[in-house]
Amino acid sequence: MDAADEDGMGEDQMKTDGTEDRRGSRRLPAAIVTLGWVSFFTDVASEMIYPVVPLFLTSVLGAPVVVLGAMEGAAEALVSLMKGFSGWHCDRMGRRTPYVRAGYGLATLSKPMLALAFGWPMVFLARMVDRLGKGLRTTARDTMIAEAAPPAVVGRAFGFHRAMDTAGAAVGVLLAMGLLAVLPGRYRLIFLLAALPGLAAVRLTFRLRDRTGEGIGDRTGTAPSETSAACGQPASRSPGAALRGLPRGYWQALALLGLFAFANSTDTLLVLRAKSLGLSDVQVMAAYLLFNLTYALSAYPAGIASDRFGRWRMMLSGWGLYALVYLGFATASGPAWPWLLFPAYGLYMGLTEGVGKAIVAAGLPAERKGTAMGLFLMATGFMTLLGSLAGGLAWDLIGPRAPFVLGGATAVAALGAGLAVRLFSARDA
Numbered sequence: 518m519d520a521a522d523e524d525g526m527g528e529d530q531m532k533t534d535g536t537e538d539r540r541g542s543r544r545l546p547a548a549i550v551t552l553g554w555v556s557f558f559t560d561v562a563s564e565m566i567y568p569v570v571p572l573f574l575t576s577v578l579g580a581p582v583v584v585l586g587a588m589e590g591a592a593e594a595l596v597s598l599m600k601g602f603s604g605w606h607c608d609r610m611g612r613r614t615p616y617v618r619a620g621y622g623l624a625t626l627s628k629p630m631l632a633l634a635f636g637w638p639m640v641f642l643a644r645m646v647d648r649l650g651k652g653l654r655t656t657a658r659d660t661m662i663a664e665a666a667p668p669a670v671v672g673r674a675f676g677f678h679r680a681m682d683t684a685g686a687a688v689g690v691l692l693a694m695g696l697l698a699v700l701p702g703r704y705r706l707i708f709l710l711a712a713l714p715g716l717a718a719v720r721l722t723f724r725l726r727d728r729t730g731e732g733i734g735d736r737t738g739t740a741p742s743e744t745s746a747a748c749g750q751p752a753s754r755s756p757g758a759a760l761r762g763l764p765r766g767y768w769q770a771l772a773l774l775g776l777f778a779f780a781n782s783t784d785t786l787l788v789l790r791a792k793s794l795g796l797s798d799v800q801v802m803a804a805y806l807l808f809n810l811t812y813a814l815s816a817y818p819a820g821i822a823s824d825r826f827g828r829w830r831m832m833l834s835g836w837g838l839y840a841l842v843y844l845g846f847a848t849a850s851g852p853a854w855p856w857l858l859f860p861a862y863g864l865y866m867g868l869t870e871g872v873g874k875a876i877v878a879a880g881l882p883a884e885r886k887g888t889a890m891g892l893f894l895m896a897t898g899f900m901t902l903l904g905s906l907a908g909g910l911a912w913d914l915i916g917p918r919a920p921f922v923l924g925g926a927t928a929v930a931a932l933g934a935g936l937a938v939r940l941f942s943a944r945d946a
Contacts, residue, residue: 546665549674551724552617552658553681558718559621560682562628563647564689564809565711568802569697570631570640573704580637588641592648593902598895599652613657618722620654623647625715632708656891661725663878663890672828672875676820679870683813685714690806694799763881763889770876771893773935777836778900780843780927782908786920787846787862793917795852804859811860815867823872832876833935835868840928847921 574580627647634640659675666674696707791801823831842862845854877893904927908920 557685560685616657623650672823679816687809777931811863843925
């Protein structure tokens with residue numbers, strides 16, 4: 518079985534955004550490049566405030582540390598719910614761009630809300646507005662990428678997007694380190710400055726256009742009338758109806774990726790573990806930056822490799838690396854270990870993040886892509902939330918090594934299940 522057949526990507530290439538891609542072309546459509554820059558500027562803004570919000574909450578507003586955990590859990594639960602709803606609803610509307618623009622707009626709005634906060638409930642509200650925006654935009658954005666990319670370069674497209682996203686995160690962390698050095702204690706000003714790259718992202722979203730019926734018909738090999746659901750005339754009036762008839766490979770991928778998502782707990786635990794191993798605050802931020810840089814540099818090449826060698830091969834390799842990283846954090850005993858494990862974790866992210874979405878998008882009907890992608894993001898989001906809660910409880914009740922033993926063991930289980938499914942699928946073929 519070749520790589521294309523393995524991932525259900527053997528169909529013909531098609532037009533994207535009105536431009537026909539010749540067979541074998543590797544150029545990414547303009548819409549995907551634009552979405553990459555949108556995510557770049559959004560992540561610059563987000564990572565400018567990521568290390569600042571906990572300091573602002575605890576030192577300025579006097580919030581207890583437990584508020585941070587409750588805020589993160591509630592925010593991620595909202596994101597998971599919104600991803601599922603927005604995917605189905607944008608299929609019903611037949612449009613993606615309103616969700617993308619509203620989502621990035623809400624994320625930008627949350628930055629000045631933080632600057633105006635005079636109590637932790639206002640910070641909580643700003644965080645929920647930011648996550649509401651993420652829930653609205655993510656499914657629509659990923660569906661736009663899946664629709665715009667020719668089948669032969671879907672992995673490359675998602676890899677490019679993740680590389681731009683993570684490059685923005687690295688720039689944001691660098692800016693945060695610099696601003697904290699030159700503006701110590703000026704947290705509100707930093708929040709206001711973070712709105713500037715967010716505004717740049719929102720402006721770029723107005724370059725995006727929804728796909729036309731003709732383009733979708735060309736892409737899927739059907740007449741435009743057969744794909745009217747993707748053009749504003751939905752065939753399914755409920756999420757359940759939209760999900761019926763999806764290919765078996767989608768449900769297998771959803772089950773395997775959902776199992777692994779339980780192992781993939783919040784990165785906050787990695788930061789806390791690095792701190793517990795003896796790193797200073799600045800060193801923790803530097804290690805986190807190293808993670809982002811490795812992630813950014815590896816995501817795009819990994820997407821290209823997944824198109825060539827098979828996406829499941831890349832995904833399972835990444836899961837194996839993840840298990841090694843988490844078991845490494847579980848057994849680490851000194852401050853040198855995070856400097857090795859954080860870049861390894863970044864490599865795992867580069868290998869798997871965009872590839873997982875490419876796997877899920879393979880072979881989906883155009884009129885159901887939003888709903889199917891939304892269910893995937895919602896399900897994996899809830900499993901990640903459960904894994905994060907389990908990891909946090911394991912840390913509190915057993916110790917700092919426990920969540921990494923749990924995550925590493927679950928990753929090994931997901932890897933074994935994935936290998937078994939791929940083996941039996943190859944035999945059936």
